[in-house]
Amino acid sequence: SGINAEYGGAQAPGARHPSAPVIANPGVGLAGQLPAVPQPAPHQPPAKSRIDPDLMPNPLDVQKVDQTQYEGKHWVTTTPGVPPLVSTNAPLLDMGNCTPRFIRSAFYTIPATKELANQMNMPISFAVQPCARLGPGEAALATVDMSVLGGPLRCRRCKAYINPNVKFVDGGRKFICNLCGVDTEVPPEYFCNLDHTGRRADTAERPELSRGSYEFLTTTDYCKGSTFPQSAAYIFVIDVTYASFQSGMVQTLTSNIAAVLNNLPKEEGQEKSPIRVGFITYNTQLHFYNLNPNLAQPAMLVQPDMSEVFVPVVEGFLVTVEEAQTHLKTLMDLIPALHSQDKKAEGVMLPAIQAGCAALKAANRPGKVIMFHSALPIAPGPGQLKNREDKKTPQY
DSSP states (O other): OEEOTTTOOEEOTTOOOTTSOOOOOTTOOGGGOOOOOOOOOOOOOOOOOOOOGGGSOOHHHHHHHHHHHTTTOOEETTOOSOOOOTTOOOOEEOSSSOOTTTEEESOSOOOSSHHHHHHHOOOOOEEEOTTOOOOTTOOOOOEEEOGGGTSOOBOTTTOOBOOTTOEEEGGGTEEEOTTTOOEEEOOGGGOOOBOTTSOBTTGGGOHHHHOSOOEEEOOGGGSGGGSOOOOOEEEEEEEOSHHHHHHTHHHHHHHHHHHHHTTOOOOTTOSSOOOEEEEEEESSSEEEEEOOTTSSSOEEEEEOOOSSOOOSOOTTTSEETTTTHHHHHHHHHHHHHHHTTOOOOOOOSHHHHHHHHHHHHHHTOOEEEEEEOOSOOOSSSTTOOOOTTOOSSOOO
């Protein structure tokens, strides 16, 4: 028999006092078996959230909706909100703010507080196209001539140009810059009285005070050397190595260059383009072409030294399409005939670029160097490269 020391009475084996607490043995269950302990569920990766393609915006649908919204309507630059998309054909009306054809912001909802700007953490960017083409139905940019003032009127501190957002004070004798807040004296030639609202009486007559986009006629003070620049020039630099002929690049270029030359940029209202053109071909040598109309046919001058590039001809190298149209046509037939039999697989590149830039500098003209290149420049000379697989080719 067992003795219960706590209650002082005898008990039979297996018996318990009525008031004794029942203590469950976690190690032993019914009939001496271990109890069923619930096991944790196996770890499963969270289900990936799938995006319904039908809920994603379709750019084509967005463009179509935007085009329908502005069909037959003008968009005024003083309208709050997002302007039409770049794909939307809608006339834009400049009412003091620049149209998005010239300056377009990346987004049009600006944070109101510094905390919100830090939280958003997105830079404000703009796409600026000062020479963008106007859309149909849009008025041409007005031209402002301030040569009587010695040039455009500007802030005396930050040099900001006069614009619709400056504020005229002191009866119109000064204006306060909208960028730096400094006042600037108004020249007597530009003075005008203010109306009862504080605006100049000639605001509507002056594009620089009523439009967001306009053009200034500059003076020689804004030009290099205090002289107006000459008309621009395009220099075509053409690779005539064996690879260029094998790929058909030279043949395609010479057969289609006439269409390019007949559509060179020109000012609105001009019948002929003032842009001059010149041609350089190259392989392991540089070839300059004299297109002087007084010559019987184009003349080719060869420069074999690649270490010191210079321009062997200045007069007659850059010509207009009208004055040398016959020579240009002859040259396009002459280039394949002269170089197709050379079979020179190697060619240079950097000296050809240097020659084009030197030709512009020698003629004292702005312009572009347009290069047509087809192969790795592995010929000896400045800018020489080598094939990565060819370890025997020495580096120049």
